[in-house]
Amino acid sequence: MTSRALGQYYPVASPVHALDPRAKILATAVFVVGLFLVDSTVGMLFVAAALVALVGFCRIPAGTFARFMRPVLFIVALTVVFQVFFSREGPTLFMWGFFEVHTGGLRLGFFLALRILLLVSSAGLLTATTAPVALADGIEDLLSPLKRLRFPAHEVAMMMTIALRFIPTLGAEAEKIRGAQAARGADFSEGGPLRRARSLVPVLVPLTVGAFRRADELAEAMESRGYRGGEGRTRYRELHFGKRDALALIVTVLILLVGILL
Amino acid sequence: MRLELRDVSHVYAPGTSFEVEALRGVYLTVEQGEVLGIVGGTGSGKSTLVQHMNLLLAPTSGDVLVDGIDARTLHKSELRRRVGLVFQFPEAALFAPTVEEDVAFAPRQLGLDEGEVGERVGESLRAVGAGELAVRSPFALSGGEKRRVAIAGVLAMKPEVLVLDEPTAGLDPATREELLDLILGLREVGISVVLVSHDLDEVAEVADRICALHEGKVSATGTPAEVFYSEPAQAPATVQVTFILRASKPGIGTPVRFEETLQALRALRGG
Numbered sequence: 001m002t003s004r005a006l007g008q009y010y011p012v013a014s015p016v017h018a019l020d021p022r023a024k025i026l027a028t029a030v031f032v033v034g035l036f037l038v039d040s041t042v043g044m045l046f047v048a049a050a051l052v053a054l055v056g057f058c059r060i061p062a063g064t065f066a067r068f069m070r071p072v073l074f075i076v077a078l079t080v081v082f083q084v085f086f087s088r089e090g091p092t093l094f095m096w097g098f099f100e101v102h103t104g105g106l107r108l109g110f111f112l113a114l115r116i117l118l119l120v121s122s123a124g125l126l127t128a129t130t131a132p133v134a135l136a137d138g139i140e141d142l143l144s145p146l147k148r149l150r151f152p153a154h155e156v157a158m159m160m161t162i163a164l165r166f167i168p169t170l171g172a173e174a175e176k177i178r179g180a181q182a183a184r185g186a187d188f189s190e191g192g193p194l195r196r197a198r199s200l201v202p203v204l205v206p207l208t209v210g211a212f213r214r215a216d217e218l219a220e221a222m223e224s225r226g227y228r229g230g231e232g233r234t235r236y237r238e239l240h241f242g243k244r245d246a247l248a249l250i251v252t253v254l255i256l257l258v259g260i261l262l
Numbered sequence: 263m264r265l266e267l268r269d270v271s272h273v274y275a276p277g278t279s280f281e282v283e284a285l286r287g288v289y290l291t292v293e294q295g296e297v298l299g300i301v302g303g304t305g306s307g308k309s310t311l312v313q314h315m316n317l318l319l320a321p322t323s324g325d326v327l328v329d330g331i332d333a334r335t336l337h338k339s340e341l342r343r344r345v346g347l348v349f350q351f352p353e354a355a356l357f358a359p360t361v362e363e364d365v366a367f368a369p370r371q372l373g374l375d376e377g378e379v380g381e382r383v384g385e386s387l388r389a390v391g392a393g394e395l396a397v398r399s400p401f402a403l404s405g406g407e408k409r410r411v412a413i414a415g416v417l418a419m420k421p422e423v424l425v426l427d428e429p430t431a432g433l434d435p436a437t438r439e440e441l442l443d444l445i446l447g448l449r450e451v452g453i454s455v456v457l458v459s460h461d462l463d464e465v466a467e468v469a470d471r472i473c474a475l476h477e478g479k480v481s482a483t484g485t486p487a488e489v490f491y492s493e494p495a496q497a498p499a500t501v502q503v504t505f506i507l508r509a510s511k512p513g514i515g516t517p518v519r520f521e522e523t524l525q526a527l528r529a530l531r532g533g
Contacts, residue, residue, distance in 0.1 A: 040484050151340035173354070180355035183347040184415060185339055185371030202367065210399060 010128040014059035021138030024246035027252040028126045029054045034256030043262035083109030132164035153229025263422040265292040270324035284310040286478045293447045299469030300458045307478040317347040346421030352412035356400040368419045386414035406437035425456040462498040485515040
């Protein structure tokens, strides 16, 4: 429960944490789109340097952030291997049977690896510096123009908030059920993959039943407090888009522009 | 069998900012065929403690001994069969399509043949007074029925020690009485029972000995009379009344169970 994973909120006080969630969501969107327009290695390195500086601003220890990234390393490694072995651009560096390594492949592999890492880190930074509820509020607000097209922006945001809120609850519940089944002799670590998958049935069935029961209870609790959806609903925490938020957004755009032009 | 916890401490998430010391140097024994009541407030470490009895949680330091043997040297499934642990709200772990199959889960995990499994299922369901529920779906039962079926699921392992964590929480009085009778019945056939509860009245009714926990430490152990009369502020209402009467009428003794208390009061009035 205490191990931190990619996408988890990292609660510290930093200038980035204090930004308006909308500014951060927009900046991340700009970053992600812009990243696909950066086509030179120099530009990519420039953007990468800016992101490293940003991690520092977020007051997230570099080691912790690096650990966040561990799950994507496999995909990154796979990308590099594919590019190195299947691209035949540029002078040959190395040959072994039908394996050929070319400088172009090496360059492309490095470039794509960097792009994936930057994409994931930017999204990771957004969720690490923005509390889930603030994130949902921000998304609701950004989607609200779509309400005219009958898009249920509030409902979507509420669903996200609830889903995020119940991850730890369900986690604790799963842990308890696991314990109860282990006390009845269930073994989750022995046997092949099929047996281990089957051993999860006694955990997943009650967990699902419990989730439905919780959903019912939550719906009743919300209705008994007068929840009727987003119409005319006010907020406890109002969002304020200030000068600093605008500045953060402008700086992001500028960094990407420089990256694209380099 | 005799279960012994020796200087057991448990720290959750050591070395992080979430570190919590849940148990601190707990010494405790569960003697063969006794009912041991464990009492203590919320957060006193009761639930953490009971999970050490079958090593679902491993002690951060200290030992768990089964008949004098270090429990860590026993095979896990062997230990979990001998020490049956019923979690708080055990009905949350019911999963099979029928009650029968759910109760059969543990004996099947033990690798018993189907004849033996069927016998044990029938026996355990009858023991909790749920024999007629065998073919029903566990999800269609009432709260009290679910609780009884879930307990039968652990009884089917024929444990030598049965550990019940808050077994009567949220039950109606009749089901509660049945459950307490079941505990006494198990003691009669030599099974030890550990009853965790914050309902002092029910602990007073069935426990041979009591262990009181406070902030992860054992604050008192002894017979119910010893523990409750030394700390009447944390004793059942009956004991609080007799404790006050004792100041002027020492002849009332130290009754703990409700019936005993009534008898003592009657004797006082008659004499």
